[in-house]
Amino acid sequence: MKSKMITAPYLLFLGEAQDPIAVKTARGVAQWRPENCLGEYGLPGCTVSLGLPSMSPAAAAVLGAKTFVIGLANAGGTISDSWIDAILEALDSGMDVASGLHRRLKSVPVVRDRAATLGRRLLDIRFTDEALPVGTGLPRTGRRLLTVGTDCSVGKMYTTLALEQAMRARGMDANFRATGQTGILIAGAGLPIDAVVSDFISGAVEKLTPNAAPAHWDLIEGQGSLFHPSYAGVSLGLLHGAQADALVVCHEPGRPHMRSLPHYPLPDLGETIDANLAFARRTNEAAALVGIALNTSALGKEEAYELCADTARQYGVACTDPLRMGVDEIVTALESLPHS
Amino acid sequence: MKSKMITAPYLLFLGEAQDPIAVKTARGVAQWRPENCLGEYGLPGCTVSLGLPSMSPAAAAVLGAKTFVIGLANAGGTISDSWIDAILEALDSGMDVASGLHRRLKSVPVVRDRAATLGRRLLDIRFTDEALPVGTGLPRTGRRLLTVGTDCSVGKMYTTLALEQAMRARGMDANFRATGQTGILIAGAGLPIDAVVSDFISGAVEKLTPNAAPAHWDLIEGQGSLFHPSYAGVSLGLLHGAQADALVVCHEPGRPHMRSLPHYPLPDLGETIDANLAFARRTNEAAALVGIALNTSALGKEEAYELCADTARQYGVACTDPLRMGVDEIVTALESLPHS
Numbered sequence: 001m002k003s004k005m006i007t008a009p010y011l012l013f014l015g016e017a018q019d020p021i022a023v024k025t026a027r028g029v030a031q032w033r034p035e036n037c038l039g040e041y042g043l044p045g046c047t048v049s050l051g052l053p054s055m056s057p058a059a060a061a062v063l064g065a066k067t068f069v070i071g072l073a074n075a076g077g078t079i080s081d082s083w084i085d086a087i088l089e090a091l092d093s094g095m096d097v098a099s100g101l102h103r104r105l106k107s108v109p110v111v112r113d114r115a116a117t118l119g120r121r122l123l124d125i126r127f128t129d130e131a132l133p134v135g136t137g138l139p140r141t142g143r144r145l146l147t148v149g150t151d152c153s154v155g156k157m158y159t160t161l162a163l164e165q166a167m168r169a170r171g172m173d174a175n176f177r178a179t180g181q182t183g184i185l186i187a188g189a190g191l192p193i194d195a196v197v198s199d200f201i202s203g204a205v206e207k208l209t210p211n212a213a214p215a216h217w218d219l220i221e222g223q224g225s226l227f228h229p230s231y232a233g234v235s236l237g238l239l240h241g242a243q244a245d246a247l248v249v250c251h252e253p254g255r256p257h258m259r260s261l262p263h264y265p266l267p268d269l270g271e272t273i274d275a276n277l278a279f280a281r282r283t284n285e286a287a288a289l290v291g292i293a294l295n296t297s298a299l300g301k302e303e304a305y306e307l308c309a310d311t312a313r314q315y316g317v318a319c320t321d322p323l324r325m326g327v328d329e330i331v332t333a334l335e336s337l338p339h340s
Numbered sequence: 341m342k343s344k345m346i347t348a349p350y351l352l353f354l355g356e357a358q359d360p361i362a363v364k365t366a367r368g369v370a371q372w373r374p375e376n377c378l379g380e381y382g383l384p385g386c387t388v389s390l391g392l393p394s395m396s397p398a399a400a401a402v403l404g405a406k407t408f409v410i411g412l413a414n415a416g417g418t419i420s421d422s423w424i425d426a427i428l429e430a431l432d433s434g435m436d437v438a439s440g441l442h443r444r445l446k447s448v449p450v451v452r453d454r455a456a457t458l459g460r461r462l463l464d465i466r467f468t469d470e471a472l473p474v475g476t477g478l479p480r481t482g483r484r485l486l487t488v489g490t491d492c493s494v495g496k497m498y499t500t501l502a503l504e505q506a507m508r509a510r511g512m513d514a515n516f517r518a519t520g521q522t523g524i525l526i527a528g529a530g531l532p533i534d535a536v537v538s539d540f541i542s543g544a545v546e547k548l549t550p551n552a553a554p555a556h557w558d559l560i561e562g563q564g565s566l567f568h569p570s571y572a573g574v575s576l577g578l579l580h581g582a583q584a585d586a587l588v589v590c591h592e593p594g595r596p597h598m599r600s601l602p603h604y605p606l607p608d609l610g611e612t613i614d615a616n617l618a619f620a621r622r623t624n625e626a627a628a629l630v631g632i633a634l635n636t637s638a639l640g641k642e643e644a645y646e647l648c649a650d651t652a653r654q655y656g657v658a659c660t661d662p663l664r665m666g667v668d669e670i671v672t673a674l675e676s677l678p679h680s
Contacts, residue, residue, distance in 0.1 A: 137569030229477030233577025
């Protein structure tokens with residue numbers, strides 16, 4: 001997605017954050033793309049660090065920083081008045097600014113005007129004004145994997161990024177394709193699929209993962225769940241548009257209910273696998289389940305390994321906790337997946 | 341949807357149409373809401389008529405017309421230069437203008453400026469800038485029916501409108517809830533669901549069909565199909581958001597392939613019923629199939645009646661061609677549907 005391409009290297013902005021959760025997005029960028037992160041910048045009062053060199057926007061620009069990345073979450077997704085000076089300093093120093101906040105950079109007049117005067121880009125990556133096609137369902141060359149899940153926030157992004165890392169380590173040609181704001185900041189490109197007009201969900205995914213070399217893998221970050229009453233439409237459009245050869249199902253055992261919906265229980269893992277495979281096969285008959293990724297953070301080590309082994313036996317595919325155990329077994333399954 | 345409410349009565353604009361298909365939308369308004377249609381207005385060269393009194397915008401305004409309705413389809417959905425004078429005359433005469441075209445009325449400077457000067461509303465009903473909530477899946481009072489289908493354009497809107505008419509004829513309290521541009525022009529209100537940002541599909545439907553009296557029926561116009569590779573996300577969000585008590589499945593027997601997708605066969609009717617019921621029950625456990633509506637226009641009369649009888653036997657519910665046979669049997673099934 002050229003229009004959304006974020007130019008590296010970055011200076012990661014931490015604002016006045018005092019809580020590791022508030023800088024989760026910036027931490028994701030530093031973890032998965034350390035080569036793109038020149039430094040971090042916290043305002044007075046900021047008590048968290050990503051372990052990167054601390055520097056001002058002006059100093060970072062001298063060292064070559066191209067984009068000031070606001071990888072912060074705060075209540076309401078607003079742009080704090082106290083951040084404006086830092087944003088303007090970044091623009092004045094020659095940087096673009098990228099933000100994953102709900103409030104658009106372009107909606108702050110002083111920021112918008114300064115960027116226009118200086119010819120800098122304001123990248124509001126939660127939004128897209130890209131012209132998108134209606135999905136066609138036509139087959140595309142190259143291979144595709146999609147992570148799906150029983151719910152939101154069960155590790156789809158993490159699993160997809162871990163697969164990219166592990167596949168590249170084996171010399172495989174693989175690209176993470178981001179569909180959410182954190183993923184887009186990490187990848188430096190992508191499409192915020194939940195911000196797309198609903199007529200174009202599957203078309204947007206087709207555009208994000210176009211024809212590619214036969215051995216190339218697009219690893220598509222999944223969103224939501226077919227069983228989530230708020231977001232299932234996004235998940236189904238993503239599933240049809242991906243035309244995935246391979247699905248990895250992500251799940252958090254023991255989660256008490258669907259995210260933000262205390263009145264909805266989680267679907268069963270088997271039910272989730274069946275529904276996703278059935279709908280995936282509508283646009284790619286060869287779609288196969290290649291692995292299950294469990295978030296076992298609530299379990300002890302032994303219990304976690306036992307659960308993964310049991311789950312692997314039950315469904316006949318690799319099962320792992322990517323954070324604890326890596327994703328090598330899933331990559332091995334991908335290597336031996338027949339070409340469709 | 342207050343923001344989109346179109347004020348009756350209307351003058352229906354036919355442009356220079358020479359083809360009945362081009363005025364399909366206007367014909368729908370005249371057919372289903374004759375009480376709202378004061379007259380029609382064709383430009384020189386127009387060879388079609390809806391059988392309404394022909395009158396100029398100025399003359400219609402004198403008779404009380406409140407909205408000039410552009411219910412025309414043309415290649416590309418553009419606003420022809422030759423229509424501008426008529427649109428301006430309508431504005432000058434005191435009318436709002438409503439349009440179902442892709443090109444926005446607001447994007448034509450002379451139209452936008454005249455409307456602003458005169459304080460008239462330009463209703464581009466294919467678009468929405470309404471603030472929408474994320475779906476909650478929480479139960480709502482009142483009863484809901486949703487039409488679903490094997491494909492696009494299999495009669496969902498027609499069936500829903502026919503049900504409204506038949507239910508009202510029996511004294512039932514029922515409202516057609518429009519989700520597409522023709523439906524919105526007919527109902528004078530609604531939400532263009534395929535124009536909604538994908539995060540809000542089910543939330544938009546929840547807002548369109550809010551809490552209501554226990555015996556009240558919202559009859560929700562369905563869109564697309566769970567099996568349509570371009571639009572299934574819209575269909576699933578609609579299905580979850582509707583929390584339908586009753587589903588009617590629409591189908592055109594013998595259709596060779598999915599609309600606009602020659603490489604995709606139609607799903608089986610039984611498969612369509614099963615998938616829709618399964619996903620509908622995620623947000624309303626009591627969701628039930630109450631009828632099947634077949635478009636039998638390609639069949640002879642006897643063959644059509646036989647097919648409906650066979651289909652009814654096979655699936656154990658009423659089956660009818662609404663255009664040929666009405667929808668009374670489905671309404672009878674609705675009357676005896678237990679309250680959930």
